[in-house]
Amino acid sequence: MSESQIKLYYKNATAELIGTEHGITPAQLKALAEETSPLISQLNNERKDGKTPYRDLPYSKEISQKVKGLVAELKDRCENLVVLGIGGSALGNIALQTALNPYMHNLDDTQHSSPRLFVFDNIDPVQFGLFLDWVSDRLDKTIFNVISKSGQTTETLSQFMIIRQLLLDKLGPEGLQNHVIITTDLTQGPLCKIAADAALRCLEVPQGVGGRFSVLSAVGLFGAAMCGVDIDSLLAGARDMDSRVSCEDFYKNPAAVNAAINYHFYNRGKKISVMMSYSFRLKDLADWYRQLWAESLGKAKDLTGDEVHIGPTPIKALGATDQHSQVQLYLEGPNDKLFTFLQVNNFDKKLKIGPAPDSAPELAFLAGKDLGTLLNNEKKATEYALLHCKRPCLTVVFDEVNAYTVGQFIYLYEVTTSFAGALFKIDTYNQPAVKFVREAIPALEGKSGCDEMGRKCEELAQQIQSLTKIDGDFLV
Amino acid sequence: MSESQIKLYYKNATAELIGTEHGITPAQLKALAEETSPLISQLNNERKDGKTPYRDLPYSKEISQKVKGLVAELKDRCENLVVLGIGGSALGNIALQTALNPYMHNLDDTQHSSPRLFVFDNIDPVQFGLFLDWVSDRLDKTIFNVISKSGQTTETLSQFMIIRQLLLDKLGPEGLQNHVIITTDLTQGPLCKIAADAALRCLEVPQGVGGRFSVLSAVGLFGAAMCGVDIDSLLAGARDMDSRVSCEDFYKNPAAVNAAINYHFYNRGKKISVMMSYSFRLKDLADWYRQLWAESLGKAKDLTGDEVHIGPTPIKALGATDQHSQVQLYLEGPNDKLFTFLQVNNFDKKLKIGPAPDSAPELAFLAGKDLGTLLNNEKKATEYALLHCKRPCLTVVFDEVNAYTVGQFIYLYEVTTSFAGALFKIDTYNQPAVKFVREAIPALEGKSGCDEMGRKCEELAQQIQSLTKIDGDFLV
Numbered sequence: 001m002s003e004s005q006i007k008l009y010y011k012n013a014t015a016e017l018i019g020t021e022h023g024i025t026p027a028q029l030k031a032l033a034e035e036t037s038p039l040i041s042q043l044n045n046e047r048k049d050g051k052t053p054y055r056d057l058p059y060s061k062e063i064s065q066k067v068k069g070l071v072a073e074l075k076d077r078c079e080n081l082v083v084l085g086i087g088g089s090a091l092g093n094i095a096l097q098t099a100l101n102p103y104m105h106n107l108d109d110t111q112h113s114s115p116r117l118f119v120f121d122n123i124d125p126v127q128f129g130l131f132l133d134w135v136s137d138r139l140d141k142t143i144f145n146v147i148s149k150s151g152q153t154t155e156t157l158s159q160f161m162i163i164r165q166l167l168l169d170k171l172g173p174e175g176l177q178n179h180v181i182i183t184t185d186l187t188q189g190p191l192c193k194i195a196a197d198a199a200l201r202c203l204e205v206p207q208g209v210g211g212r213f214s215v216l217s218a219v220g221l222f223g224a225a226m227c228g229v230d231i232d233s234l235l236a237g238a239r240d241m242d243s244r245v246s247c248e249d250f251y252k253n254p255a256a257v258n259a260a261i262n263y264h265f266y267n268r269g270k271k272i273s274v275m276m277s278y279s280f281r282l283k284d285l286a287d288w289y290r291q292l293w294a295e296s297l298g299k300a301k302d303l304t305g306d307e308v309h310i311g312p313t314p315i316k317a318l319g320a321t322d323q324h325s326q327v328q329l330y331l332e333g334p335n336d337k338l339f340t341f342l343q344v345n346n347f348d349k350k351l352k353i354g355p356a357p358d359s360a361p362e363l364a365f366l367a368g369k370d371l372g373t374l375l376n377n378e379k380k381a382t383e384y385a386l387l388h389c390k391r392p393c394l395t396v397v398f399d400e401v402n403a404y405t406v407g408q409f410i411y412l413y414e415v416t417t418s419f420a421g422a423l424f425k426i427d428t429y430n431q432p433a434v435k436f437v438r439e440a441i442p443a444l445e446g447k448s449g450c451d452e453m454g455r456k457c458e459e460l461a462q463q464i465q466s467l468t469k470i471d472g473d474f475l476v
Numbered sequence: 477m478s479e480s481q482i483k484l485y486y487k488n489a490t491a492e493l494i495g496t497e498h499g500i501t502p503a504q505l506k507a508l509a510e511e512t513s514p515l516i517s518q519l520n521n522e523r524k525d526g527k528t529p530y531r532d533l534p535y536s537k538e539i540s541q542k543v544k545g546l547v548a549e550l551k552d553r554c555e556n557l558v559v560l561g562i563g564g565s566a567l568g569n570i571a572l573q574t575a576l577n578p579y580m581h582n583l584d585d586t587q588h589s590s591p592r593l594f595v596f597d598n599i600d601p602v603q604f605g606l607f608l609d610w611v612s613d614r615l616d617k618t619i620f621n622v623i624s625k626s627g628q629t630t631e632t633l634s635q636f637m638i639i640r641q642l643l644l645d646k647l648g649p650e651g652l653q654n655h656v657i658i659t660t661d662l663t664q665g666p667l668c669k670i671a672a673d674a675a676l677r678c679l680e681v682p683q684g685v686g687g688r689f690s691v692l693s694a695v696g697l698f699g700a701a702m703c704g705v706d707i708d709s710l711l712a713g714a715r716d717m718d719s720r721v722s723c724e725d726f727y728k729n730p731a732a733v734n735a736a737i738n739y740h741f742y743n744r745g746k747k748i749s750v751m752m753s754y755s756f757r758l759k760d761l762a763d764w765y766r767q768l769w770a771e772s773l774g775k776a777k778d779l780t781g782d783e784v785h786i787g788p789t790p791i792k793a794l795g796a797t798d799q800h801s802q803v804q805l806y807l808e809g810p811n812d813k814l815f816t817f818l819q820v821n822n823f824d825k826k827l828k829i830g831p832a833p834d835s836a837p838e839l840a841f842l843a844g845k846d847l848g849t850l851l852n853n854e855k856k857a858t859e860y861a862l863l864h865c866k867r868p869c870l871t872v873v874f875d876e877v878n879a880y881t882v883g884q885f886i887y888l889y890e891v892t893t894s895f896a897g898a899l900f901k902i903d904t905y906n907q908p909a910v911k912f913v914r915e916a917i918p919a920l921e922g923k924s925g926c927d928e929m930g931r932k933c934e935e936l937a938q939q940i941q942s943l944t945k946i947d948g949d950f951l952v
Contacts, residue, residue, distance in 0.1 A: 010952070011950035012943075017943070102606050104606050122795075124757075124847075127757075130825070132827075133580075157839055161831070194835050196835070211800070253952070272748070291800070294801060295802075295805065297809075298805025300809075311808070313791070313805065315791060321562060321563075324563025324597075324767070324910065325567065325767035326770050327909065329774025331776075331912070332774055332775050333776075343946075349601050350601065353638055358673070359670050359674075366630070371599050371605075375599050384939075384943055401602075432804075434799065437803060440861070441850075463860075464857065467488075470819075476729070
């Protein structure tokens with residue numbers, strides 16, 4: 001493969017750099033290799049047995065052909081693509097957009113022929129309402145992509161029920177058909193039934209692929225392709241990484257090494273995992289990672305059913321910005337964090353700092369310098385300071401940011417998550433507690449009835465209302 | 477005062493709700509009151525002695541008149557206001573914009589006569605370069621507000637040196653004078669000299685007010701006023717809160733209670749502080765808080781010089797969005813977090829969910845419901861689940877979001893931070909480690925010379941380069 005590969009660099013997490021109290025010693029690394037190595041073949045076997053279908057997404061010609069066909073059909077009449085989704089249905093779309101489309105994409109439509117992209121992953125009435133005011137006059141050039149794996153996500157369905165009525169009112173049943181794409185599990189759920197009944201265009205969330213592992217399915221590919229991202233290259237990058245993260249030699253497997261190091265530090269009191277991108281384009285990949293890591297690894301019970309309450313807390317940060325916000329804490333606060341930098345060696349744009357004004361000769365050291373070099377020097381300065389304070393650092397190095405390297409990154413972190421889950425001996429792919437919240441909503445929204453379920457709902461709603469009621473006591 | 481006041485609600489952090497292992501017992505609250513009460517008069521005295529000048533910003537007629545005068549002068553010829561700043565020079569501006577201007581402000585200029593606002597708090601060459609391409613054709617209608625308290629922030633000065641050259645090239649020396657506003661300490665620093673030499677318009681960062689406490693000075697007020705925010709009401713809200721947070725009765729002082737509760741939980745292993753806004757408009761106030769809290773409280777040494785390495789790690793989160801990203805971890809992971817919800821009782825916009833399609837009668841419970849009520853029910857459901865899992869929760873309640881309540885919030889958290897610093901017995905107002913990073917940059921950018929300082933720079937640069945060099949070992 002001649003195209004560039006992203007690399008994981010972990011020397012600055014070792015005892016050689018930060019001492020034996022906080023860094024990984026050679027003996028510890030060896031023990032990690034021994035603990036993790038059997039998991040490589042275990043994961044490879046689980047994949048062969050069809051237990052982790054997300055692993056095969058980059059190979060699906062069917063998905064990319066379906067997506068491309070739909071893009072070809074819709075692109076010319078779409079100036080605004082609006083994604084309605086939440087969690088895994090939104091974060092991948094946002095990350096791909098920030099990484100692979102120009103910064104001014106939405107504001108400056110003279111520079112490209114792709115639609116603007118809006119992703120609504122919330123139900124704030126003010127935010128969504130003000131957007132509706134704007135889009136109502138532009139419905140004929142707008143496509144809504146409604147994404148929900150289960151087909152019954154309350155937030156997304158609520159948005160859809162608003163948009164559906166708007167389209168019916170303004171454009172009639174044909175408007176609904178022409179301006180809505182449904183992405184869901186095609187075998188079950190209300191959204192699937194609605195789509196069939198109204199003859200809406202559909203894309204599939206493949207069976208067995210959870211939301212947070214779905215960005216390389218139609219969930220992420222459709223929006224990306226609509227906005228001009230080279231999805232073939234994205235998938236090729238993921239396949240490139242697949243060959244590396246399937247490698248049975250621990251020391252050559254970046255996902256195994258990455259997971260093992262994260263596992264090691266979590267077990268030694270560094271329960272916070274900061275991903276700090278020194279690239280604006282990569283910043284929302286850190287947000288995508290935040291869900292992947294938190295929802296996959298934050299679990300009350302291990303696989304034997306014992307209560308363990310484990311899970312690193314992921315934090316997204318942005319360099320150089322957060323040097324003036326978080327780095328004071330990172331350097332001097334508790335030594336309870338593992339840092340992962342995202343670094344770009346070659347930025348797409350060169351920008352030269354102008355000359356120093358005569359009145360400020362002390363700025364001459366900046367004059368004529370390259371802004372990207374300065375940004376990378378800021379990363380070095382921060383890393384140096386962290387090492388000085390004995391805080392472990394990893395770096396994921398991108399030679400450049402493009403669809404191919406972003407595809408690698410996504411696949412690397414998905415498989416890293418699988419390894420981490422196996423090391424922690426938990427179920428990586430479920431999210432039992434989210435369901436717990438989800439079930440409370442219908443009760444609070446007044447889903448009732450005289451059957452047993454209706455009565456249970458009413459009881460639950462009363463209980464919640466009394467617990468969360470804000471009254472005079474303890475109000476200051 | 478007839479206008480509404482924000483309130484802090486803390487019952488759901490007490491043992492009554494979540495048990496004695498994780499909640500505050502009445503005895504503990506009493507002890508906290510005893511420990512914190514003397515600090516109220518201590519802080520009030522420090523203020524009288526001029527040690528915390530940020531406390532008096534809301535009373536300065538001079539600042540608001542200067543700001544309003546400048547706005548009146550510039551507003552008609554400004555379609556784009558570009559803030560160049562980082563950390564405390566940016567986060568307040570961003571927070572005020574998100575809270576108090578419409579969501580589509582920048583994209584939809586048919587709805588208002590205020591300028592678009594862009595805040596650049598980074599030096600990413602791709603992001604900034606693409607913006608420059610766009611703004612270069614619009615310089616005659618653009619104002620750049622360059623904000624740096626020290627007048628020598630590397631990132632901001634680098635941006636300014638690029639913009640300065642662009643303006644000189646395109647519009648000449650008059651262009652510089654007409655399109656740049658400098659906000660800085662007027663007594664020192666390169667920016668102040670540059671401004672004097674080139675006769676640029678200036679605003680002041682008041683003496684003794686650190687960046688993260690400066691949003692209610694010209695730093696935040698100018699951008700807000702330019703974009704149409706009612707700064708009188710913002711300041712009036714802050715004054716309203718001032719009367720409450722100066723109150724010597726602990727139980728009636730929301731800043732004292734807030735700080736004491738945060739202090740309590742930090743000392744009992746809940747070292748992560750999550751601020752989760754259930755309002756899009758308030759989300760960037762959580763980001764502003766993230767700097768205020770981290771930089772003020774993350775300290776290696778206490779006031780006696782002992783090494784303590786303390787500091788809660790603040791996290792910003794957004795409801796309902798993060799229910800599908802972080803809440804699984806929050807509920808089932810380690811019980812190491814204190815949650816602070818931001819809740820809005822009355823949203824500015826009502827949005828009704830449409831009818832359920834015939835094919836999906838199971839959605840009928842949502843039909844016709846109000847989206848804001850649903851969002852608040854999502855908060856209740858999440859809080860209920862957290863309480864069930866014995867996780868402590870606070871809520872800051874806004875009757876509505878407007879300049880008056882936002883002013884209260886800012887002042888509440890500034891003073892809460894002062895109380896927390898006093899409880900932790902640290903210097904709340906310095907940031908020694910940030911300076912450590914800052915000094916490494918000139919070295920890496922090749923500031924050198926044959927004097928002692930030049931040699932030191934070269935030595936430091938070599939040391940950093942060798943530590944942070946990414947080579948073959950440990951690269952996978």
